[in-house]
Amino acid sequence: MFTAFTAITGAFSVNGCDKTTDNTFIASQIANISDTVQQDFTIEDMNNLQDFLLAKSIKEDLSDNNYDLDNDGEWSVFDLCLMRQKVINTTEKDSDVLVVYFSRTGTTEVIADYIIDITGADVFEIEALVPYTDEDIQYSNSSCRANQEQNNKSVRPEIADTLENIEQYDTIFLGYPIWWGEEPRIIDTFLESYDFSGATVIPFCTSHSSGLIASEKNIKNLGFAYGELLNGRCFSSDSTREDVSDWLDTLPVSEKENEIKMNIEVNGHLLTATLADNSSAKAFAEIIKYEPLMIQMDDYANFEKVGRLPKNIPRNDEQIRTEAGDIILYQGNQVTIYYDENTWNFTRLGKIDNITQAELKDILGTGSVSVTFSLMS
Ligand SMILES: Cc1cc2nc3c(=O)[nH]c(=O)nc-3n(C[C@H](O)[C@H](O)[C@H](O)COP(=O)(O)O)c2cc1C
CATH class of the missing domain: 3.40.50.360 (Flavodoxin domain)
Known part of the structure; x- marks a missing residue:
């Protein structure tokens, strides 16, 4: 029963409802959902769903709304949708x-x-x-x-x-x-x-x-x-x-909600880095999610340490001018830590937090190093 409820609310989840949506459209959506989940919805199902939504703890008291949220004298799927929108607005939007x-x-x-x-x-x-x-x-x-x-x-x-x-x-x-x-x-x-x-x-x-x-x-x-x-x-x-x-x-106050952080251990130092907001960084995060990943990294061209990933990950290549601390995906299968400038078409995976070029060079040292990446809990 709950799967069916999820399915029906999902159909109307696009930023609330469009009042211009006519009843024929709504009826066809319900028919589609019914086909998908092999189940017909009755008015009782709708009532149950509204009761379920009303039972959620929210700041606004909807109990006196008597199911007719758009006050058109009828209770319809549109009212259900409005109710869901209100519940979402009042329960999920609790940012400070x-x-x-x-x-x-x-x-x-x-x-x-x-x-x-x-x-x-x-x-x-x-x-x-x-x-x-x-x-x-x-x-x-x-x-x-x-x-x-x-x-x-x-x-x-x-x-x-x-x-x-x-x-x-x-x-x-x-x-x-x-x-x-x-x-x-x-x-x-x-x-x-x-x-x-x-x-x-x-x-x-x-x-x-x-x-x-x-x-x-x-x-x-x-x-x-x-x-x-x-x-x-x-x-x-x-x-x-x-x-x-x-x-x-x-800014001293900003909290980036969707930021993913990782730890980087190298030569006895623990650095933190913020992953980029792209599918490549997410795929990299998946690799290091359950266990740390150690990569042997070598100097290349006096501007980066580079090492091979255990598997290919998606590329989001763009022209990037690197600076010290940039973590870059090269050709989908190599990860690099930049300690100097380079301009090339590759993918940003993240950036080491709060580090100067001199500090980073000192930590990375020269020659081959073992670098361990792990996701921050
Ligand atoms: C009445 C008015 C006065 C403006 N005065 C200035 C100004 O003094 N200096 C400036 O750089 N732009 C000025 N602009 C341009 C706007 O600041 C600019 O286009 C702004 O990005 C518009 O933002 P909005 O699209 O969010 O309304 C002015 C625009 C308007 C409509």
Whole structure:
């Protein structure tokens, strides 16, 4: 019975439900699932599933919703789907990191998405109650809405939605575009609407060329309550995930949720390394998951130690300019530790944490060395 429930909830697991989905589509999905698991679903099955979902411990009390979550007077699969969405939102999204952003043309949103992806943060998008049209942000027109707002520091455009549970967050990344050298006034509305006294606030922005110093000053001067306000970072529209990841590495608060760490033992030293986020690094992690892997590694071309893997792993080759500490997969069957620069088409497996070139060279020494890789528990 539970397999069947899993199957039916799985069918609607794509970020919640689309209300435009018509009943015929839903009926066909149910029929498909029934075919797959050789079982027909009855209304009782649905009731059981809703009872199961209701029984989960969540912050919001759904018990009075009486199964009709979309209030259309009928109970349907769509209500079930809404319920599942609520349960997921309230039980699984318990990060203590939040990314809040305002983005009118999508550039800041890209950076926000990288931060969310890397840290596993929750998200709140600031949307104006009266949305900004293209004309509103036509800054060559001196009387456009954005320009008028930026010219008046006391304007506070209303925000469409309210953010709940602000107190659950220790770290809040705050993203916005630079408008006339400053934060859009709607950011001031946001900051003045909540109490951030338990949180570290970290601004980030995007712009054509301006930095974020003026906006940071403004934000400080608002006098809103925060635990700590860290210096932020301004990104351009061509910033990459790696740029964002490198910035997060410099922050004292960042926790990278999906990071895989490994230990590297060499010449009596224990180093730690962070594996890259690609299928090659995951395959390497699989090899060292249950028992450490010792590889004999030799110098090559005065820039790396290289040794053979016990088996081939997938390649994600790209043009990389190495630096000391890079761990690289070469031709799918050799692992290298770089202690100097090289540029080639190969795959990043990871990077040794917090080490200088001189320290690494000293530890690796010259000639053949035994290097043992093991996954950190
Ligand atoms: C009203 C307005 C004013 C702007 N002022 C500046 C500015 O002073 N300096 C700058 O480098 N870019 C400025 N820009 C460009 C935006 O900062 C840039 O396109 C930003 O990445 C847009 O972010 P978004 O796509 O998340 O809205 C301005 C854009 C608008 C709409």
